[in-house]
Amino acid sequence: MKLRRQSFLLGAVLFGALLGGYGCKDKAESPSGGGSGDKPGTKTETTTESKGNSVTGDTIKIGEYGSMTGDNSTFGISTDRGIKLAIEEANAAGGIQGKKIELVSEDDASKAEQAKTVVQKLVSSDKVVAVIGEVASSRSMMAAPICQGAKVPMVSPSSTNPEVTRKGDYIFRVCFTDDFQAVVAAQFAFDQGFKNVAIFTDVKSDYSKAFGELFGKKFKSLGGKIASEPTYQSGDVDFKAQLATIKGSNPDAVLIPGYYTEVGTIARQAREVGVSIPLIGGDGWESDQLVPGAGTALEGCFFTNHYFVHDGTVEPHVQKFLDAFSKAYPGKKPGALDALGYDAARVIIEGLRKAKTLDSVALRDAIADTKDYQGISGKITLDKERNARKEALVLKIAGKEFKPFKTYKPEQVGL
Numbered sequence: 082m083k084l085r086r087q088s089f090l091l092g093a094v095l096f097g098a099l100l101g102g103y104g105c106k107d108k109a110e111s112p113s114g115g116g117s118g119d120k121p122g123t124k125t126e127t128t129t130e131s132k133g134n135s136v137t138g139d140t141i142k143i144g145e146y147g148s149m150t151g152d153n154s155t156f157g158i159s160t161d162r163g164i165k166l167a168i169e170e171a172n173a174a175g176g177i178q179g180k181k182i183e184l185v186s187e188d189d190a191s192k193a194e195q196a197k198t199v200v201q202k203l204v205s206s207d208k209v210v211a212v213i214g215e216v217a218s219s220r221s222m223m224a225a226p227i228c229q230g231a232k233v234p235m236v237s238p239s240s241t242n243p244e245v246t247r248k249g250d251y252i253f254r255v256c257f258t259d260d261f262q263a264v265v266a267a268q269f270a271f272d273q274g275f276k277n278v279a280i281f282t283d284v285k286s287d288y289s290k291a292f293g294e295l296f297g298k299k300f301k302s303l304g305g306k307i308a309s310e311p312t313y314q315s316g317d318v319d320f321k322a323q324l325a326t327i328k329g330s331n332p333d334a335v336l337i338p339g340y341y342t343e344v345g346t347i348a349r350q351a352r353e354v355g356v357s358i359p360l361i362g363g364d365g366w367e368s369d370q371l372v373p374g375a376g377t378a379l380e381g382c383f384f385t386n387h388y389f390v391h392d393g394t395v396e397p398h399v400q401k402f403l404d405a406f407s408k409a410y411p412g413k414k415p416g417a418l419d420a421l422g423y424d425a426a427r428v429i430i431e432g433l434r435k436a437k438t439l440d441s442v443a444l445r446d447a448i449a450d451t452k453d454y455q456g457i458s459g460k461i462t463l464d465k466e467r468n469a470r471k472e473a474l475v476l477k478i479a480g481k482e483f484k485p486f487k488t489y490k491p492e493q494v495g496l
């Protein structure tokens with residue numbers, strides 16, 4: 082009996098917390114329409130309008146949620162390396178106003194529902210003043226309303242779907258959006274002489290769907306043709322039927338705006354069924370598991386990305402990062418996700434330095450003011466939509482390596 086009562090209580094608390102997240106979201110998006118679910122006399126902390134979280138103890142808590150395990154675990158693991166490096170550096174330099182930063186990390190196991198649950202915990206139990214995450218747009222979009230409702234700024238290092246930061250004024254990102262990235266991919270494909278391209282989209286991914294659509298729109302506006310548009314779902318393992326459709330539509334290249342997890346298998350099967358044309362992708366291909374998954378099937382193929390460590394001379398602040406990185410993670414080279422994780426954490430740390438008071442509301446305002454911050458992934462100025470405007474790279478796959486091939490500035494694609 083006692084046990085049952087406890088689990089009922091736990092269930093009620095969890096359910097209340099989830100409802101709280103949604104209730105707050107409604108209020109944030111339509112200030113006059115509040116009151117959702119509030120019953121007189123039963124007001125709880127999560128259903129009243131949040132005042133944000135303040136620093137109360139001797140550490141400043143920042144939350145991180147990411148795919149440390151599950152389908153896209155390399156995304157979470159790489160990002161985490163960059164975040165930890167930035168926080169360790171800030172603490173070694175004395176912290177903020179004499180307080181050390183404490184990172185509270187949560188694994189969402191690459192699942193959108195879990196992202197929501199762990200972010201709810203970060204904002205309501207750990208009372209973090211900022212949240213870093215996620216990489217995958219679908220998971221960022223699930224968790225953003227919780228941060229928005231709790232008045233805790235969320236900074237995504239690398240989610241590119243345009244909708245992510247439209248979830249509210251507490252939601253930021255330090256990367257460009259797919260309004261730009263997908264347009265770059267289309268311009269690049271066209272510049273390479275491809276006039277007829279098939280688009281193979283993951284319909285379970287918000288990133289993939291928007292990328293495919295935005296690419297198609299730009300490619301057609303340039304005078305290109307879309308040969309066919311089959312779809313798959315993350316988790317699928319057999320892509321042969323769709324690849325036969327693609328082959329039958331006779332394209333010059335195939336855009337696969339997916340994650341490395343499926344792209345390797347798709348590439349192998351494409352070659353098996355005789356699709357031997359170039360495959361093009363976006364930042365979702367970025368993983369040290371991409372080539373191992375594909376074998377030689379992606380040799381000579383291209384994908385757009387945020388950042389690349391150049392051999393040779395780099396700017397002094399990048400060299401400092403590279404030295405610190407190789408000291409902290411011997412034998413590893415930072416990729417785009419390491420760099421973006423580092424930049425997301427640094428933007429929050431700079432915000433903490435400038436914030437009028439040490440709480441999540443003042444921190445939001447300080448982050449919103451980010452201007453000309455010298456990031457590792459490029460200079461970061463957050464615009465009114467809380468996005469960063471940066472260059473995009475096109476990388477070419479050569480053996481196990483990614484090689485920089487071309488760069489596009491927003492101006493070069495009419496933005």
Ligand code: PHE
Binds near residue numbers: 240365366
């Ligand atoms: N941009 C991807 C998304 O929004 C995530 C991603 C970024 C993956 C960078 C790898 C590298 O879902």
